[in-house]
Amino acid sequence: MTTFEYAPALESRSIVTIKPEYGHFINGAFVDGVDHFATINPANEEILSRIALGNAEDIDRAVDAARVAYEATWSKMPGKERGKYLYRIARIMQERAREFAVLESLDNGKPIRESRDIDIPLAGAHFFYHAGWADKLDYAGLGHAPRPHGVAGQIIPWNFPLLMLAWKIAPALAAGNTVVLKPAETTPLTALLFAQVCQQAELPAGVVNIVTGDGRTGSALVDHPGVDKIAFTGSTDVGKAIARAIAPTKKKATLELGGKGANIVFDDAPIDETVEGIVNGIFFNQGHVCCAGSRLLLQENIAEEVLAKLKVRMAKIRVGDPLDKNTDLGAINSAAQLGKIRELATSGDSEGAQRWSPACSLPKNGFWFAPTIFTGVTQAHRIAREEIFGPVLSVLTFRTPAEAIEKANNTPYGLSAGVWSEKGSRILWATQQLKAGVIWANTFNKFDPASPFGGYKESGWGREGGRHGLTAYLKSAEAQQ
Amino acid sequence: MNERLEVKKTYKLFIGGAFPRSESGRTYEAKGPDGAFIANSSLASRKDLRDAVVAARNAQIRWAGATAYNRGQILYRIAEMLEGRRAQFATEIAALDGISLQEAELEVHTAIDRWVWYAGWSDKLAAINGSTNPVAGPFYNFTIPEPMGVIGAIAPENQSLLGLVDAIAPIIVSGNTTVVLASTRAPLPAMTFAEVLATSDLPAGVCNILTGQKSELAPWFASHMDIDGLDISGVDESSRSDIKIAGVENLKRIHVFDGATTPQRIFAFMEAKTVWHPIGV
Numbered sequence: 001m002t003t004f005e006y007a008p009a010l011e012s013r014s015i016v017t018i019k020p021e022y023g024h025f026i027n028g029a030f031v032d033g034v035d036h037f038a039t040i041n042p043a044n045e046e047i048l049s050r051i052a053l054g055n056a057e058d059i060d061r062a063v064d065a066a067r068v069a070y071e072a073t074w075s076k077m078p079g080k081e082r083g084k085y086l087y088r089i090a091r092i093m094q095e096r097a098r099e100f101a102v103l104e105s106l107d108n109g110k111p112i113r114e115s116r117d118i119d120i121p122l123a124g125a126h127f128f129y130h131a132g133w134a135d136k137l138d139y140a141g142l143g144h145a146p147r148p149h150g151v152a153g154q155i156i157p158w159n160f161p162l163l164m165l166a167w168k169i170a171p172a173l174a175a176g177n178t179v180v181l182k183p184a185e186t187t188p189l190t191a192l193l194f195a196q197v198c199q200q201a202e203l204p205a206g207v208v209n210i211v212t213g214d215g216r217t218g219s220a221l222v223d224h225p226g227v228d229k230i231a232f233t234g235s236t237d238v239g240k241a242i243a244r245a246i247a248p249t250k251k252k253a254t255l256e257l258g259g260k261g262a263n264i265v266f267d268d269a270p271i272d273e274t275v276e277g278i279v280n281g282i283f284f285n286q287g288h289v290c291c292a293g294s295r296l297l298l299q300e301n302i303a304e305e306v307l308a309k310l311k312v313r314m315a316k317i318r319v320g321d322p323l324d325k326n327t328d329l330g331a332i333n334s335a336a337q338l339g340k341i342r343e344l345a346t347s348g349d350s351e352g353a354q355r356w357s358p359a360c361s362l363p364k365n366g367f368w369f370a371p372t373i374f375t376g377v378t379q380a381h382r383i384a385r386e387e388i389f390g391p392v393l394s395v396l397t398f399r400t401p402a403e404a405i406e407k408a409n410n411t412p413y414g415l416s417a418g419v420w421s422e423k424g425s426r427i428l429w430a431t432q433q434l435k436a437g438v439i440w441a442n443t444f445n446k447f448d449p450a451s452p453f454g455g456y457k458e459s460g461w462g463r464e465g466g467r468h469g470l471t472a473y474l475k476s477a478e479a480q481q
Numbered sequence: 482m483n484e485r486l487e488v489k490k491t492y493k494l495f496i497g498g499a500f501p502r503s504e505s506g507r508t509y510e511a512k513g514p515d516g517a518f519i520a521n522s523s524l525a526s527r528k529d530l531r532d533a534v535v536a537a538r539n540a541q542i543r544w545a546g547a548t549a550y551n552r553g554q555i556l557y558r559i560a561e562m563l564e565g566r567r568a569q570f571a572t573e574i575a576a577l578d579g580i581s582l583q584e585a586e587l588e589v590h591t592a593i594d595r596w597v598w599y600a601g602w603s604d605k606l607a608a609i610n611g612s613t614n615p616v617a618g619p620f621y622n623f624t625i626p627e628p629m630g631v632i633g634a635i636a637p638e639n640q641s642l643l644g645l646v647d648a649i650a651p652i653i654v655s656g657n658t659t660v661v662l663a664s665t666r667a668p669l670p671a672m673t674f675a676e677v678l679a680t681s682d683l684p685a686g687v688c689n690i691l692t693g694q695k696s697e698l699a700p701w702f703a704s705h706m707d708i709d710g711l712d713i714s715g716v717d718e719s720s721r722s723d724i725k726i727a728g729v730e731n732l733k734r735i736h737v738f739d740g741a742t743t744p745q746r747i748f749a750f751m752e753a754k755t756v757w758h759p760i761g762v
Binding site: 125236243247248255257436437438441443450452453456457460461466467468476479 | 609610612615616620622726729730731734745752753754756757758759
């Protein structure tokens with residue numbers, strides 16, 4: 001039988017223009033930073049640009065601009081006018097979608113297939129969805145004429161840079177807040193391109209401010225007394241630090257934190273679809289997904305069959321150049337993250353689990369980790385308890401449905417879970433028992449602006465998306481603060 | 482002729498459907514505004530709190546698994562039992578607060594009516610705070626509110642019965658179980674309330690009531706890793722920040738309520754769960 005090999009199908013990067021240096025976007029204009037750091041392409045370690053390192057004065061200026069814009073313009077503007085600005089932004093993002101996609105893949109390392117088909121369209125959809133809310137806030141469930149909080153300080157992660165920006169900015173603006181957003185240190189470029197979109201949309205100055213930087217910049221934003229509301233997506237440790245920092249204040253917070261999602265496969269599951277779902281659950285976006293299905297729970301009597309098919313499927317995962325349209329698994333986002341994945345994988349070896357990866361050649365430069373599964377994992381292993389945030393799947397087994405639920409819920413996290421079965425009543429029973437904010441039944445890693453997302457327990461506070469997410473940016477007219 | 486000698490009540494704790502004394506053996510004096518002794522009240526310890534959390538956790542899955550209709554009926558039954566004890570509550574409140582019986586009765590009536598209001602929410606929460614979400618793909622997607630688990634509450638000092646009702650009802654109507662610390666100053670109506678719970682059909686452990694020192698116990702509520710949420714409306718404003726910081730260890734959902742009677746108070750201790758399922762033949 002003849003087999004065909006894939007030929008490289010590179011997406012051109014000529015559509016993007018990256019300046020050698022960027023400042024912050026404050027009060028509608030780009031302003032120079034004082035110190036700078038490099039943002040690199042994790043697929044080859046090429047320096048893409050030099051980015052301003054935001055300090056306390058930058059945060060001060062940005063919060064002041066957001067406050068003035070809030071008081072003078074945005075909170076006074078009728079909802080339907082705010083909505084039209086959001087529609088404009090959504091449309092411009094759609095028009096410039098390819099540019100965003102290429103830039104995202106360059107800065108983040110994710111496959112162009114994912115940035116082009118998932119991240120960027122969903123980011124635009126979030127603005128489109130929330131645009132329609134801006135003049136319908138009376139129906140958000142908080143009574144007549146709910147009010148925004150004021151200035152929102154928003155800190156986003158590097159795994160879905162533009163999409164997380166959209167999750168944060170779109171509902172904040174629709175509700176009438178103004179924002180200061182800090183993108184992740186390693187992935188600031190699409191946020192800076194978004195600043196240009198705000199200019200093209202003629203968004204009033206100060207409504208959106210973007211200050212780039214690292215953890216110190218984020219701390220300055222969290223601690224700033226002019227901020228009324230914090231929205232953070234990132235690690236549970238940082239989320240807890242933020243919760244402590246704002247405890248003495250009246251600041252509100254939404255936290256989207258870590259996860260260790262269980263993907264449960266019952267013995268009546270459709271095996272081939274399930275294998276696709278397992279792969280999507282853990283290898284989507286290099287496993288840099290807080291809601292990844294990183295713990296696979298297989299019913300014992302089908303475990304061998306599922307694992308055999310999973311290995312055949314994993315051998316077909318194409319690892320390599322993020323700009324190649326055939327690529328399934330791109331680069332790990334940073335050297336630091338690669339180090340963390342390696343350390344946890346090594347703990348899997350030393351604690352007695354069995355590691356398996358398909359044969360695949362990884363590029364010489366850049367940060368790479370082959371798709372990996374560990375079998376023989378027990379509940380006590382670190383790789384079953386700690387979030388790896390990489391393409392590493394821990395496989396456990398169970399005998400009874402009750403045991404599956406007990407293992408699935410045996411974690412301080414509660415963000416996501418998966419259930420695979422052909423039996424409707426069993427799916428509904430399992431989704432009822434699982435302590436998780438998002439449950440995918442016979443699918444995995446699906447997202448939509450109309451669908452609330454967020455976790456139980458230590459996976460965070462609040463929801464993003466849908467009506468539930470919108471309410472995080474509103475308070476009732478009677479609320480005292 | 483001798484006047485009949487009154488049989489006085491021993492006020493204990495309410496844990497797992499039983500009335501134990503504090504394991505510490507401690508009591509404190511509940512007094513009227515004039516400082517006159519009214520009764521000894523149990524001074525609960527950290528260990529009593531931990532026992533109460535175990536009872537609440539053991540009862541939670543079954544309580545949440547009861548039908549909303551059933552929970553509503555049980556809560557309404559509690560209102561019926563409260564009604565029969567109006568005079569007792571009013572007497573206790575009048576003595577503790579130094580107010581007239583008529584004024585005390587007003588609080589009792591408000592408390593009972595408030596309880597009925599919350600009871601009726603059990604089978605309407607999902608309609609008000611749930612949704613089906615029109616996602617852009619062939620999926621059925623819905624969001625339902627679910628109880629969080631075990632919720633602690635520090636009841637306010639004043640309005641010892643109404644404040645207690647406002648703390649307990651919105652927590653348990655959705656399927657949470659609770660451990661409540663009653664008003665330190667006026668703990669007696671809370672234990673009479675516990676007698677009502679014990680003689681209604683509320684399963685043991687769903688509502689556990691402690692009496693004791695707020696300053697001693699509130700920090701242990703905050704740091705307990707098996708309490709999912711905490712109502713600190715009864716904690717002094719100056720202590721709230723420390724309580725919130727202690728609660729960060731398990732990212733406890735901590736809320737202060739402004740006294741408004743609103744379903745938001747119920748939703749504050751519920752989680753939204755979103756489920757996706759493909760549609761296809």
